Amino acid sequence: QQQVKQSPQSLIVQKGGISIINCAYENTAFDYFPWYQQFPGKGPALLIAIRPDVSEKKEGRFTISFNKSAKQFSLHIMDSQPGDSATYFCAASLFRGDDKIIFGKGTRLHILP
């Protein structure tokens, strides 16, 4: 119940295209869904996050779509650029006083120039 399942494992997109990464969760008590971006040799960095009381959040070219009934959420990267090439992790957290975050296994995104 604590897992977050992420797909695909890797993704190749042409420059200018839309990159889509999907995640699914089981525990309906999760109340915060962040996405992290990680470049080689660096630690993950928070990219964008959503709470289950909204169905979509957009920040620049990055959009999270959230489907509470299906227990799924996805990251869309519009007009994908070579600089977006990185590993993306979806995550979910359940406030129990420890802010423990459950991470998906990551998606390696490569944007072709």
Added chain:
Amino acid sequence: GAGVSQSPSNKVTEKGKDVELRCDPISGHTALYWYRQRLGQGLEFLIYFQGNSAPDKSGLPSDRFSAERTGESVSTLTIQRTQQEDSAVYLCASSPGGSINQPQHFGDGTRLSIL
């Protein structure tokens, strides 16, 4: 800068040796986390600190792994009698703690290689 700092950035050691990895969290952050990331893999939770206490040690893979935190600041992760399967990047993160939905801020990790 004022981010999470980890040292050393790289560590190569022989099998059977002990290693200590250090994490300096963002000043004022009460929550601190350690993760392990094997090559090309996701983030494996190891341990969580709230202040100097570790209420969740559930992710430590064996009794060769231990961690402590002092002064609600610096934390060290110690691996005794290292094995080749311990080779990975060890990441530390901190968050303000004490309230809901606080994002974690990660350091760049220590890349540990066991020969």
